Amino acid sequence: xxxxxxxxxxxxxxxxxxxxxxxxxxxxxxxxxxxxxxxxxxxxxxxxxxxxxxxxxxxxxxxxxxxxxxxxxxxxxxxxxxxxxxxxxxxxxxxxxxxxxxxxxxxxxxxxxxxxxxxxxxxxxxxxxxxxxxxxxxxxxxxxxxxxxxxxxxxxxxxxxxxxxxxxxxxxxxxxxxxxxxxxxxxxxxxxxxxxxxxxxxxxxxxxxxxxxxxxxxxxxxxxxxxxxxxxxxxxxxxxxxxxxxxxxxxxxxxxxxxxxxxxxxxxxxxxxxxxxxxxxxxxxxxxxxxxxxxxxxxxxxxxxxxxxxxxxxxxxxxxxxxxxxxxxxxxxxxxxxxxxxxxxxxxxxxxxxxxxxxxxxxxxxxxxxxxxxxxxxxxxxxxxxxxxxxxxxxxxxxxxxxxxxxxxxxxxxxxxxxxxxxxxxxxxxxxxxxxxxxxxxxx
Amino acid sequence: xxxxxxxxxxxxxxxxxxxxxxxxxxxxxxxxxxxxxxxxxxxxxxxxxxxxxxxxxxxxxxxxxxxxxxxxxxxxxxxxxxxxxxxxxxxxxxxxxxxxxxxxxxxxxxxxxxxxxxxxxxxxxxxxxxxxxxxxxxx
Numbered sequence: 001x002x003x004x005x006x007x008x009x010x011x012x013x014x015x016x017x018x019x020x021x022x023x024x025x026x027x028x029x030x031x032x033x034x035x036x037x038x039x040x041x042x043x044x045x046x047x048x049x050x051x052x053x054x055x056x057x058x059x060x061x062x063x064x065x066x067x068x069x070x071x072x073x074x075x076x077x078x079x080x081x082x083x084x085x086x087x088x089x090x091x092x093x094x095x096x097x098x099x100x101x102x103x104x105x106x107x108x109x110x111x112x113x114x115x116x117x118x119x120x121x122x123x124x125x126x127x128x129x130x131x132x133x134x135x136x137x138x139x140x141x142x143x144x145x146x147x148x149x150x151x152x153x154x155x156x157x158x159x160x161x162x163x164x165x166x167x168x169x170x171x172x173x174x175x176x177x178x179x180x181x182x183x184x185x186x187x188x189x190x191x192x193x194x195x196x197x198x199x200x201x202x203x204x205x206x207x208x209x210x211x212x213x214x215x216x217x218x219x220x221x222x223x224x225x226x227x228x229x230x231x232x233x234x235x236x237x238x239x240x241x242x243x244x245x246x247x248x249x250x251x252x253x254x255x256x257x258x259x260x261x262x263x264x265x266x267x268x269x270x271x272x273x274x275x276x277x278x279x280x281x282x283x284x285x286x287x288x289x290x291x292x293x294x295x296x297x298x299x300x301x302x303x304x305x306x307x308x309x310x311x312x313x314x315x316x317x318x319x320x321x322x323x324x325x326x327x328x329x330x331x332x333x334x335x336x337x338x339x340x341x342x343x344x345x346x347x348x349x350x351x352x353x354x355x356x357x358x359x360x361x362x363x364x365x366x367x368x369x370x371x372x373x374x375x376x377x378x379x380x381x382x383x384x385x386x387x388x389x390x391x392x393x394x395x396x397x398x399x400x401x402x403x404x405x406x407x408x409x410x411x412x413x414x415x416x417x418x419x420x421x422x423x424x425x426x427x428x429x430x431x432x433x434x435x436x437x438x439x440x441x442x443x444x
Numbered sequence: 445x446x447x448x449x450x451x452x453x454x455x456x457x458x459x460x461x462x463x464x465x466x467x468x469x470x471x472x473x474x475x476x477x478x479x480x481x482x483x484x485x486x487x488x489x490x491x492x493x494x495x496x497x498x499x500x501x502x503x504x505x506x507x508x509x510x511x512x513x514x515x516x517x518x519x520x521x522x523x524x525x526x527x528x529x530x531x532x533x534x535x536x537x538x539x540x541x542x543x544x545x546x547x548x549x550x551x552x553x554x555x556x557x558x559x560x561x562x563x564x565x566x567x568x569x570x571x572x573x574x575x576x577x578x579x580x581x582x583x
Contacts (some may be wrong), residue, residue, distance in 0.1 A: 046529060053530065053531030056531075068534065088527060088529070093503065156578055160575065172536075175539070175575065175576070341525060341536040342536050
């Protein structure tokens with residue numbers, strides 16, 4: 001296990017491991033990525049000493065429900081790690097981790113070992129409490145999840161309204177709209193919020209997603225992409241139910257889309273069918289694979305991602321998924337399963353830390369082996385997952401890892417002017433109404 | 445029983461809500477007659493009832509039910525949990541019902557209260573519960 005980490009004496013700078021008392025347990029020194037993984041698995045309690053109403057972003061469960069936790073940052077020598085720590089779920093109430101505030105500084109106590117980790121609590125952006133010109137509370141349009149802006153564009157997910165409901169079993173999307181989130185998003189509201197997030201919070205990336213929209217998913221996203229790219233200028237990613245009408249991806253790229261992610265969740269087809277009945281019946285796992293392969297090839301290595309959930313299907317299936325995703329030049333977005341409140345899987349156990357460590361060590365190796373760019377894009381820190389860049393803390397200390405890290409550092413430096421250009425508002429001539437190419441669409 | 449019914453603010457709130465919506469009266473009467481403990485919340489829109497008995501696993505029951513009328517002729521019954529984080533305004537929905545009639549059957553109300561008492565156990569979901577409940581829910 002790495003000895004680089006964040007256990008600190010309260011009066012010293014980060015990086016020195018100073019256990020207060022280890023009791024009978026062996027001293028375990030977690031580095032920032034290991035701590036991130038363990039916090040995802042175990043959650044955290046909040047001590048009354050914390051003044052989060054003054055110091056933290058308010059918690060808002062939107063989208064699939066992963067963002068229901070408390071955002072915090074674990075400082076580190078390689079990079080700072082952002083994590084949205086589960087605090088609401090029942091398992092978090094029994095966690096060995098506890099957030100405490102001591103002399104205006106925040107710490108995560110490991111109560112098993114009586115030692116603690118220094119953390120930062122990202123403050124609430126000023127724009128969260130403002131309204132758009134139409135009078136919509138800005139935080140109901142989009143929220144920061146780490147350093148990027150997440151916006152759920154459409155009115156919930158069709159899987160929830162199907163009869164009988166065919167919603168994904170881990171998901172809480174259908175439970176949020178109207179309660180914590182606006183039902184539908186006005187384009188001018190979205191532009192205003194993206195502009196505020198870019199100017200005031202330094203956001204470089206907007207991630208639009210939606211639930212199932214009866215194969216109109218990409219069509220409905222198109223006006224938002226065009227508006228943001230032409231009126232604000234940020235990197236734009238889309239996470240939508242896929243289609244085999246690949247020309248729609250071409251049109252969205254014409255409008256400025258920079259990234260596509262595909263949540264196929266489980267690699268094992270039996271788990272896919274069992275836990276994702278809507279995706280199974282109305283979309284099919286193969287559609288996710290074909291769309292990911294098409295867009296990854298079209299946009300280039302490291303531009304697109306396959307999203308999976310670790311901790312439900314057998315471990316070997318998760319490892320196989322990572323190999324598949326990296327093998328086609330995409331990057332793996334691996335969510336540690338969270339039994340979110342109200343979901344059908346609320347009573348499921350949270351995954352074991354030891355298993356997740358295997359997953360993310362494998363993820364690092366797979367990215368390195370396939371030379372997937374990690375952390376090259378400026379200021380995209382995703383708090384809901386363990387990012388590939390975070391797994392550099394899990395890298396073996398050898399020549400191959402050092403070479404890969406040097407290569408990525410160079411890529412980051414070389415890519416700066418490119419991303420600066422990408423993040424300027426641009427005149428876009430393409431229509432936001434997606435129409436097939438003249439002469440008909442090529443077969444998928 | 446309703447544990448805090450004798451508090452003046454609860455009496456006032458309950459009186460006003462019952463006058464505005466007879467369904468509230470039926471729910472309050474059923475809660476009061478029940479062997480399970482409930483409490484009423486006086487702040488916010490509509491009538492909010494909380495289950496008060498701990499769950500079988502010892503964890504406090506966080507289940508709540510809000511009854512309100514967004515417009516004449518509609519009564520919404522919304523099941524939810526409040527955030528555990530003191531400053532959070534988040535609410536965790538377990539679905540709801542949109543009632544168009546001005547009265548309800550006693551067995552329907554009993555099912556709502558059972559669902560509440562169970563801590564929203566999936567087996568206790570009311571028959572017509574709409575899990576995806578896309579209404580704007582006032583605080």
